[in-house]
Amino acid sequence: MSLLKISKINEISHTNETFKALIEALAPESQNLIVKYENRILHEVSYQSVYEYEIWTLNHSLSQTILKIKFNINLANPTAKMLDKAAKQLIESKNNKEPVNSDILRKIGDFAALAPSDRLLAIDLLEKLRVNLSSLPIPFWNNAGFVLLIVGELMMLNTIGYYSGGHGYDFSNLKIGARDKSENYYSSWKEVGYPGPSKGYKCLKGYLIDKFTE
């Protein structure tokens, strides 16, 4: 196997693990909520399925046309590196509240090595543009507006992916426009008490006024 290929595999692995760490911080597993909501059936939605949705979407959301040829720009890898840069800055400034996991730091990267709550502090640095923008990878390099846009998108993809059922698609065999919904699709809806699409409800409570006037 060529060095280039090994490097590519390592990069993908790093990206996957970094996004798993991101989702773990944003939308943790539901187990610890079971005690409080014991009268509700909580259905486990693994954050591991949400990270795939987030990576896939980032890798299909940006393109550029150069000399009339359109190029797709994969954003997940540079986004993972950007998260690492922010985490590194948090660690170096000693602003992390919990200890860093040195084993994960060595095997994966700075962001995943932080405790989940400290990962949010690293993202907060990016949102407040308190990172060295010249240390970020392209296309984030010295591009404050784009940093804000993509960090905001990370947050939105987390909730839309988790609560709309986006995580339930089979991303290992995804074909655009022909998405099959796995068993996972409905689990977050059950968690929040949403019954799913309906054709109607017998819930009409009348009208507030007789009619509008000019």
Added chain:
Amino acid sequence: MCKEVDVIVIGAGGGGPVVAKELGEKGINVLLLEAGPWYGNKKWKNPNHEHGDISCCKIDDLSKELLNESFTCYENDMNDIILGKLRWGTADLNQNLWERNIPQEGFTWQTSGVGGSTLHYFANSPRAYPIKIDKEWPISYKEMIPYYEKVEATLPVSQAPMTSKEELFFFGAKKAGWQLIKSLNVTSPGYRPQNNAILLPNPNINESDFTFDGNSEGCTLCGHCVNGCRIGPSIEKVAKRSTLVSYVPYALRTGKVEIRPNSFVIKILTEKYKDGLKAVGVKFRDTWTGKIEEIKAKVVVMSAGAIETPRLWLNSGLPNNQWVGKGITNHWFDCVSGIFDEKDLIKTIGNEKVNPYIGQNSAARFDYPGLGGIQGLGISPGLFSTILYSVSDVGYSFLRKNDAKTPWDIEGRIVGRELKEVMIEYPRTLSLLILTDDQVNKGNGVELDTYLRDEHGLIPKIKYHPSNTDRQKRDKLAAISADILKKAGAKKIIRSNLPPGLFIHIQSTMRIGYVTDSNCEALQVKRLFIADNSVLCNCLGGPNPTLTTQALATRTANKISGIYFS
């Protein structure tokens, strides 16, 4: 082509089909070009997978069965930013989105396709606040009234029905001391049901023998307005009156209108005329094949929306005008939500849950001329959690020390365990969406990016930073929202404090009186008209813009007919 073209209309969203229908009824031949797909048409049986036919000019081609197949009611199928059928991009889902450069947190929520953003809109159809037109527009509110009345009768527009969430909203507003508004022309603060473009529910809907088969006439309170709506016995009788099911069929029925989807206009063609220019046609690109064509006409109408219309003007190299693309208003949204206890809900609405997914997505409103508006927001959990809890201008809630004086318990983005906890309260949450009366500011707007381009030219770059006055208005509306929720009995109040870059009601980038004359004809290019949200002179004071755009488009069609085809 079905016929020789008199008028080309660019864009089949909220405004374009209105112009097409009105001109068609006057015997004028119209070609309506739309960049996105056409759902519910036999000529495009697989609109996201194959090119299909070229154009359609026959009402018989519309198919409710095909619409049922496309509009699944799953929010991710319909509104996913990349793969959703109501996305901002080509019909071919294998192609990427159409790029916008937005150098701030947020996104533009627009839909391409026949029907445009009316496919996902809530169908709220309030008139503008009279003072906002009379003070700043080159035409009066009084002159607009007959056009409002015509659109309200055509769609049609009527009073929205109540479900639990509206009943709770009204209960809180009344208890907070606000007046009930019964007039369509709003001059003082108060609450009222939405006047919306959704067919009234069958009065027997609550009866045990009434069945929901998706084919009955009238709204069924299913809560999928934002997912396109497919309730109804035929395309023309679908409950939510997007232009796909209203003005487009009406236009086809004139026998004078041809509609061509998958056609992205990339240039306005002009010729010298007296001391200036006149429009003579358009150049457009087939989004499936990339083939570029030109078509000539006597008049061109731009209805591509408040971002693409100025972009097209600029990419066409039309004359400089200091207001082209400038002055964008966006209602700088915000959300305030209340979480209720079951026992309190049983007392006020006789039900232990609000159930935000039941009923029309936004059927109640509060108006305050001078500040803006507040409307109910009830949607399915993916969009609900994203808009309410994951976007904020003030960062994470857990990093904020909440000021005891603020009327909310939580402010900012919610993540982690706290997100799970508030979402578990989803069935007992009532949410209010704030629409700010934001000011026109010449420093805000749409321009061309310096070097980023897609297949249609340089991409638009959008800049929007509200003023301190806008911020003060929005803060007041947030405080009023919190008070209404508390008076309704909410135990926990959450303010999202949304960022300015959330673009949904995009308006006033090609302002009447500044880029166009009072007939909506471009000041510098004769025979070129504008009929979309871009031509609105301001943000209307806060009311949702579609009805006013449609009323103005009706007037513009009259002007086109009178000036060039009499």
